Amino acid sequence: MSEPTELFLRACMGLPVTRTPVWMMRQAGRYLPQYRAVRGKVSFLELCKTPDLACEVTLQPIRELGVDAAILFSDILVPVEAMGMALRFTEEHGPELPAPLRTAADVDKLRVVDADDELGFVMAAVRKISAALPAGVPLIGFSGAPFTLATYMVEGGTSKNFIETKKMMWGDPATARRLMDRIADQVIGYMVAQARAGCRALQLFDTWAGILAPSDFDLWARPFAMRVLAEVRAAAPGVPLVYFVNGSGAILERLRGMGADMIGIDWKQDLAEARARLGPALAVQGNLDPVALFAPVAEVEARVKAILEANRKQPGHVFNLGHGVLPGTPVESVKAMVAAVKQYG
Ligand code: CP3
Numbered sequence: 001m002s003e004p005t006e007l008f009l010r011a012c013m014g015l016p017v018t019r020t021p022v023w024m025m026r027q028a029g030r031y032l033p034q035y036r037a038v039r040g041k042v043s044f045l046e047l048c049k050t051p052d053l054a055c056e057v058t059l060q061p062i063r064e065l066g067v068d069a070a071i072l073f074s075d076i077l078v079p080v081e082a083m084g085m086a087l088r089f090t091e092e093h094g095p096e097l098p099a100p101l102r103t104a105a106d107v108d109k110l111r112v113v114d115a116d117d118e119l120g121f122v123m124a125a126v127r128k129i130s131a132a133l134p135a136g137v138p139l140i141g142f143s144g145a146p147f148t149l150a151t152y153m154v155e156g157g158t159s160k161n162f163i164e165t166k167k168m169m170w171g172d173p174a175t176a177r178r179l180m181d182r183i184a185d186q187v188i189g190y191m192v193a194q195a196r197a198g199c200r201a202l203q204l205f206d207t208w209a210g211i212l213a214p215s216d217f218d219l220w221a222r223p224f225a226m227r228v229l230a231e232v233r234a235a236a237p238g239v240p241l242v243y244f245v246n247g248s249g250a251i252l253e254r255l256r257g258m259g260a261d262m263i264g265i266d267w268k269q270d271l272a273e274a275r276a277r278l279g280p281a282l283a284v285q286g287n288l289d290p291v292a293l294f295a296p297v298a299e300v301e302a303r304v305k306a307i308l309e310a311n312r313k314q315p316g317h318v319f320n321l322g323h324g325v326l327p328g329t330p331v332e333s334v335k336a337m338v339a340a341v342k343q344y345g
Pocket of ligand 1: 026028029030039071072074077205246324
């Protein structure tokens with residue numbers, strides 16, 4: 001396979017780049033007035049399910065900010081609905097699944113669907129976005145990882161202590177394992193379909209795996225994410241794979257050898273130390289504190305420079321936030337961040 005020319009893809013693969021590429025998790029979102037204008041007319045799920053609108057909001061940060069990658073506009077819970085679970089998003093509570101999974105019978109009702117059929121609106125959006133993107137800006141597809149999706153499916157929404165999930169893991173491990181495996185089967189088909197529709201890289205969000213003790217990470221998150229990465233790699237060779245855990249500081253060594261090309265690093269760790277612990281085979285993505293974008297612009301620039309400096313002599317760094325950009329973030333600060341990466345990176 002010939003080497004890509006796009007900065008983002010090169011950095012994912014650890015290849016030399018002329019400048020550090022930059023994009024932001026959740027870069028299409030409520031901090032952007034043009035996103036709020038579209039969202040004012042339709043619900044969040046309708047936005048995800050209407051390819052023209054999903055395409056429009058995916059492109060907004062590309063036009064407004066000049067970032068080096070686009071990320072498909074959707075949500076990690078969209079395939080969960082396709083698996084047969086009711087899903088709604090509310091302003092106060094975020095995602096809600098009113099009929100959470102608690103028993104073996106609940107898990108057995110879950111379907112694994114053909115992503116091109118039942119999630120065809122996602123693939124239509126991928127094709128539209130791919131056709132509309134400027135040269136040099138690849139489209140990133142994504143999915144939630146099995147453990148992280150399982151927390152939503154078992155808790156019924158966002159959680160603080162993940163009590164129901166852990167009750168199932170430890171009280172009925174066979175059912176919990178069957179759940180993770182079924183989710184993994186769905187995630188594999190979903191990510192491969194995204195690659196076939198035009199995504200040039202794929203990110204697996206294991207946002208909540210950082211709430212696990214390391215020994216539980218080894219049992220309940222790592223093996224299922226690894227199977228996803230291996231099977232997606234086999235079906236979509238040449239597509240860089242990114243694995244992100246929020247709060248991975250205690251388990252970084254465990255992320256080696258999982259099968260990802262690049263690891264997303266949250267802001268609660270030092271990037272140079274994280275790289276040293278991950279070893280030279282893995283690229284890294286991150287890791288500005290999303291709240292730093294609420295600080296004065298001079299502080300934003302200083303922090304951007306420090307992160308770039310931590311990677312000065314090594315390829316394989318994609319600049320990003322340590323987690324998603326927050327609603328209310330000043331767009332001017334985001335622009336200053338992108339400009340600083342382009343100037344100093
Ligand atoms: O990064 C992007 O720009 C692409 C789109 C994207 C969204 N969600 C859009 C979204 C991606 C990649 C996600 C992933 C996602 N969704 C994750 C993993 C990454 C992470 O942030 O940790 C998780 C845990 C979710 C679940 C989820 N979706 C929550 C907890 C919420 C509510 C919190 C919030 O920000 O409102 C959502 C809703 C959501 N997903 C919004 C957006 C733009 C806001 C919905 C709105 O417009 O009202």
